[in-house]
Structures are given as C-alpha cells and as structure tokens.
Amino acid sequence: MSVFGLKLEHLSFGYGADPVLKDVSFTVERGNFCALLGPNGAGKTSLFSLLTRLATTSTGRIEIAGIDLGTSPRAALARMGIVFQQMTLDLDLTVRRNLSYYAALRGLSGRDAERRIDAALERLELGEKSSVRARDLNGGHRRRTEIARCLLHDPEILLLDEPTVGLDPASRAAITDHVHRLCADEALTVLWATHLVDEVRAEDDLVILHRGGVLAHDTARRIAGGQTVEKVFLDMTAVTS
Amino acid sequence: MKAYLVALRAIVEREVLRFVAQRGRFVSALVRPLVWLLVFAAGFGSALGLSIIPPYNTYVTYEVYIVPGLCGMVQLFNGMQSSLSLVYDREMGSMRLLLTSPLPRWWLLFSKLAGGTAVSILQVYAFLAIAAAFGIVMPPAGYLLVLPVLCLTGLMLGALGLALSATIRQLENFAGVMNFVIFPAFFLSSALYPLWKMAESSTLLYRICAVNPFTHAVEAIRFALHGQANLPAIGWTLVAFVLFLGLALLGYDPTRGISRKRSAGG
Structure with a gap:
C-alpha cells in the first residue's frame, strides 16, 4: 500500500500550443489536508480536470490511493469524492x-x-x-x-475545486472547518484548490501553483517561514509575474 | 451487474421526472406535430395524390400517411433537445457528475440515451392518443407493435444528438440545429411524401432521401403501426444507431473528446 493519498508525477497539459500545466509533480500523504493555492488562471481547474479524468494527458502520471488513474481509471474514480x-x-x-x-x-x-x-x-x-x-x-x-x-x-480522497467561491465569510469558514474536521476525524486525504489565502491553516500542506508550475510545496508554516502565508504567496506570484 | 441497472434506472427516472416537471416542454412537444397533422395535412393532403403502397393495402388519407413521420419528428426533436440539454448540463456540471462515476462511460451515455428515449416514447403515445381523438386511428395492434420500434428509433435519434453534442460546439443554439439537422432530416425523408414522389422530381434528392437514416426510422415506425415489420428499415436504423453511438463515445472519450478542447479557467 502506498503511503501517498495522491501522487502527481511530471504532469504537463495544454490546449493546442498553449501549455497550461508544466511538469507538475507533488504528493499528498494519506490523511493530509493539502491546499492548492494559486491565482486565477494558475491551472488549478485544468489540474482538476486531469485528476477527475474529464481530460487526459499523455505526459505524466497520476496515482490515486495507490491506483494509476491512467491505467485503472474506474478503480481510481471509485476512490474519489469530487x-x-x-x-x-x-x-x-x-x-x-x-x-x-x-x-x-x-x-x-x-x-x-x-x-x-x-x-x-x-x-x-x-x-x-x-x-x-x-x-x-x-x-x-x-x-x-x-x-x-x-x-x-x-472515498479515500476528496478533491474540491474552489468550493467556497461565491459564499459569504461565515459559510466559507463553516465549510473550511467541516472539511478540515473530516480530514482529521476520518483520515481522508483532501486536495482543496483555492485562491483565498485565509482558507489555508498553518498545519496544512500547501502547494503554490502559478502559471502552470509548482512554486512551492511544504507545510504552510514552513513556506510562510515566520511571515504570513498571504505575504509569501503574494511575493512569490508577484516576482514571477 | 446490479450497479449498472441501479444507475440506468436512476438516470432514466431523472430524465422522465425532469420532463414531467417541464410542462411547457410537454405541450410544445405535442403542439408541433399536431399543427402538422391538423393544419398542414388538411391543406397539403388535397394537393398530393397518394397511391396504394406498402404497408397500406387500401387508399389512406394523407393524415394517416403522415402520422408515422410525425412520430419520427417527435423523436427527432426530442433527441436534439436532449443533446442540447447535454451541452447545457455539461456547463452546469451535472454531466461532470455523470462522467466521473466509476461505471463505464459507454454505459452511462447509453443510460442517458435510454432516458431520452423513454421521454420521447411518452410524447409519441400522447400524440397518437390525441390523433386518435381526432379520428386518425391506426390498427389496434399497431399501437403495441410500434413500441419496440420506437425504442430503437428513439435510441438512434438520441445517439445522433449525442454525437452532435460531443463534436460540434456551435450546436448550442437551437436555430442552428433546426436549420442544419432537423429540417434537412425531416424534409429529405419519407415523412411527408412517399419517396417515389420525390424520385419523380429529382433522382439526386431521391437518393439522399433513401440513405437518410430518418427515412428508415419513419418507415420502420410506419410498418410497425400497421402491424408489419420492415426488416431492412429496422436494420438500417440499427446500423445508424451503432454508428452514431460510436461517434458519441469517441466524442466523450476524455483522451480525444470535447473535454480536451474546452479550455477551463482557474
């Protein structure tokens, strides 16, 4: 059994000649909450299309709870909640x-x-x-x-693509809490895409996606390194803009 | 196997419930063929002389002649409407829900087709009942025998819609579908006039009508309504169904289909 809930290896994807995702690799350990943080247009939704097999790519590999999505899509989909x-x-x-x-x-x-x-x-x-x-x-x-x-x-893995978009702050906080609790209580692996920094907690895994590439991957606390996640995120995405 | 049937039932139920809830769609599905039957046929019938051709063994009124074509039209419209609802569904996301189910995609799409076909059959029987109320009746056994044929023709026309929805993005507006699919399919068929009439005016048009799958669907319905099985027509309809379903499956294959062509934000 893999210790990884989710494993992405060298994923690249594009529409025509435009690359949307460039060599994306990261892993989320079983039972972890991983926030996928990126500004609009970073490629989060494209990544979700690949993870849910609404789109496929010939470069790279996705493993869901130890199952290769490319070769056993139905078994992998059966383990996902989306x-x-x-x-x-x-x-x-x-x-x-x-x-x-x-x-x-x-x-x-x-x-x-x-x-x-x-x-x-x-x-x-x-x-x-x-x-x-x-x-x-x-x-x-x-x-x-x-x-x-x-x-x-x-499911063993929950994939949520900007689930709080359009909600008021109280509902947003309630949903973020609910999913964190699910992750803690039931050892669910969660990938939570968002562009809202305040949804990320210090103990969460954090992947920062920008222009289709991974800028950073660690716990939010370590990435922040004593500053706020927001400041680090803005600095990182501004530098490469 | 049980999982397959559970999903099939749920998808068909959902389609039927949605249809029943949309009264406007039911009414317009009925008004359309009834206008053709009660208005167009009254005027046009006198201008067109029908000879005795199979499956009829006597002279029939024009109203009786066009009923099978109008049954086909009901199913053709429904098939196209379902395909549009697929495009709409896909935008709304419920198609995503369907496509991320762990059941095989071909089964999910087939279930969706079965749901649309069930709806179209309800419409056809409602139309036949109203036609009968106006005195346009078929042989009693025909009403029963036509059911399996309607299942096949409904699936075939639904699959056509599905194939179009998967491959042609511009079909999101209904006027386009009317102009480029429904009108040509309907007028280049035996729905409104026997094909020998068409042959008298143009051999080319006759040939197009003769290969049009909609012609075969209409003829299969016509013969069944009169208690006969038109095996060649049923066979052609079946071939067309398999072909359209194959195209639809290709279109919804994530490795080459529309989901790949569509850009996504975020």
Missing part, C-alpha cells in the same frame, strides 16, 4: 433525492444507500434539510450538500 467549482446539484430535486441519484450513479441503492445518505447528512449537519429542494437552499447549504454527497461511497 466537488466541482460549478454547482452540480439538480435544483428541482430535494437534498435527499440529489444524494440518492448520486448514490445510484455509484451503484448504491436500497437500504444501504439510505443508511449512507442519513450518515452523510448527519456528518454535514444537514439532517433537517433533507426534504428541502436544492433551489431553496442558500449557497452554503448547497455546498454542504455537495460535500455530503461526495462522501456517500466512502
């Missing part, structure tokens, strides 16, 4: 129906699915919202529903 940047709930369905639809896409049904849905709603403190239509939820609750949904099949 929250995309764009909301993917069906607004006309209730929270519970959204979750049961997702469960069915993963082959889960009947009592097993119901039990998992109850547990996931409980974990994200959404129990009382289960029969509310997604359209009637606020942005924070919609995101929480998506996080609850991506936990249904007991």
Whole structure:
C-alpha cells in the first residue's frame, strides 16, 4: 500500500500550443489536508480536470490511493469524492433525492444507500434539510450538500475545486472547518484548490501553483517561514509575474 | 451487474421526472406535430395524390400517411433537445457528475440515451392518443407493435444528438440545429411524401432521401403501426444507431473528446 493519498508525477497539459500545466509533480500523504493555492488562471481547474479524468494527458502520471488513474481509471474514480467549482446539484430535486441519484450513479441503492445518505447528512449537519429542494437552499447549504454527497461511497480522497467561491465569510469558514474536521476525524486525504489565502491553516500542506508550475510545496508554516502565508504567496506570484 | 441497472434506472427516472416537471416542454412537444397533422395535412393532403403502397393495402388519407413521420419528428426533436440539454448540463456540471462515476462511460451515455428515449416514447403515445381523438386511428395492434420500434428509433435519434453534442460546439443554439439537422432530416425523408414522389422530381434528392437514416426510422415506425415489420428499415436504423453511438463515445472519450478542447479557467 502506498503511503501517498495522491501522487502527481511530471504532469504537463495544454490546449493546442498553449501549455497550461508544466511538469507538475507533488504528493499528498494519506490523511493530509493539502491546499492548492494559486491565482486565477494558475491551472488549478485544468489540474482538476486531469485528476477527475474529464481530460487526459499523455505526459505524466497520476496515482490515486495507490491506483494509476491512467491505467485503472474506474478503480481510481471509485476512490474519489469530487466537488466541482460549478454547482452540480439538480435544483428541482430535494437534498435527499440529489444524494440518492448520486448514490445510484455509484451503484448504491436500497437500504444501504439510505443508511449512507442519513450518515452523510448527519456528518454535514444537514439532517433537517433533507426534504428541502436544492433551489431553496442558500449557497452554503448547497455546498454542504455537495460535500455530503461526495462522501456517500466512502472515498479515500476528496478533491474540491474552489468550493467556497461565491459564499459569504461565515459559510466559507463553516465549510473550511467541516472539511478540515473530516480530514482529521476520518483520515481522508483532501486536495482543496483555492485562491483565498485565509482558507489555508498553518498545519496544512500547501502547494503554490502559478502559471502552470509548482512554486512551492511544504507545510504552510514552513513556506510562510515566520511571515504570513498571504505575504509569501503574494511575493512569490508577484516576482514571477 | 446490479450497479449498472441501479444507475440506468436512476438516470432514466431523472430524465422522465425532469420532463414531467417541464410542462411547457410537454405541450410544445405535442403542439408541433399536431399543427402538422391538423393544419398542414388538411391543406397539403388535397394537393398530393397518394397511391396504394406498402404497408397500406387500401387508399389512406394523407393524415394517416403522415402520422408515422410525425412520430419520427417527435423523436427527432426530442433527441436534439436532449443533446442540447447535454451541452447545457455539461456547463452546469451535472454531466461532470455523470462522467466521473466509476461505471463505464459507454454505459452511462447509453443510460442517458435510454432516458431520452423513454421521454420521447411518452410524447409519441400522447400524440397518437390525441390523433386518435381526432379520428386518425391506426390498427389496434399497431399501437403495441410500434413500441419496440420506437425504442430503437428513439435510441438512434438520441445517439445522433449525442454525437452532435460531443463534436460540434456551435450546436448550442437551437436555430442552428433546426436549420442544419432537423429540417434537412425531416424534409429529405419519407415523412411527408412517399419517396417515389420525390424520385419523380429529382433522382439526386431521391437518393439522399433513401440513405437518410430518418427515412428508415419513419418507415420502420410506419410498418410497425400497421402491424408489419420492415426488416431492412429496422436494420438500417440499427446500423445508424451503432454508428452514431460510436461517434458519441469517441466524442466523450476524455483522451480525444470535447473535454480536451474546452479550455477551463482557474
């Protein structure tokens, strides 16, 4: 068994002649929370497309919980929980129906699915919202529903692409807390893409992505080196701009 | 295997529920063929002389002649609408949800097609019921026998839409689909006039009509509605289905498909 939850080796990717990702390599240890910090246009979403196999590249290799995504995509996808940047709930369905639809896409049904849905709603403190239509939820609750949904099949890795975009500060803090807690309590490996420095905690792993390349990878505390992460991040991305 | 069926059922259910919830879409799906049947056919029928051709063994009214073509039109529109909803879905992200399921992609896309086909069959039967209320009836057994054929033609036209949605980005507006897919498919077929009529005016157009998969779909429906199996038409429809599905799968293959061409921010 690999000790790595997530391993990226020499990934390059581009649309036509424009390289979007250039030789990206980093690893996230099992059970760690890794923030992928980068300004808009750094290549975070492209990296997520590769990680979720919505796009592929012939250069480089991705390993998910010890499984090669390129050669065993379905086994790798089965171990991932994904929250995309764009909301993917069906607004006309209730929270519970959204979750049961997702469960069915993963082959889960009947009592097993119901039990998992109850547990996931409980974990994200959404129990009382289960029969509310997604359209009637606020942005924070919609995101929480998506996080609850991506936990249904007991993934080992959570991939979240800017999950707090468009949320108010209180909801943002609540969601960041929730996912940190999940990571700590259940030893989930988390990759959390963001451009918001305040979502990164000192003990988190931090990968700084800029113009498609990795500028730094260590714990946030070490990268900050006595300064704030924000200052270091701004300095790093400004120097190379 | 159970996982496959669970996913199929959920996807079909979702499509049907979405359709039932969108009353406007149901109404417009019915009004369109009914206008052709009750208005166009009344005016055009008198100008067109129909001879006795299979599967008919007697003279039929023009209304009876165009019912199968209009059933095909209902499915053609539905197939294109589903393909547009795929493009829309993909933007909205729910297609991503589907494509990141660990089930094989071909099965997920097939399930999506099955869902669209189920919706189109509901529309066709609603249309046939209203036509019957206006006195335009088919042989009773035809209503049952047409069901398996509608499954096949619905899948084929849905797969056409899916292939288009995967490969042609410009199809995001419906006017383009109308001009370049629906109208040519519909008018260059046996939906509104028997092909021998077309042959009288232009051999070239006749040949195009004869290879048009939509013609074969319409003929398969026509024969089934009259209690007969038109095996060549069913065979061509099946071949077209396999071809379009193959194109769609290529289009949705992440190593070469649209997801690669689309740029993403962030």
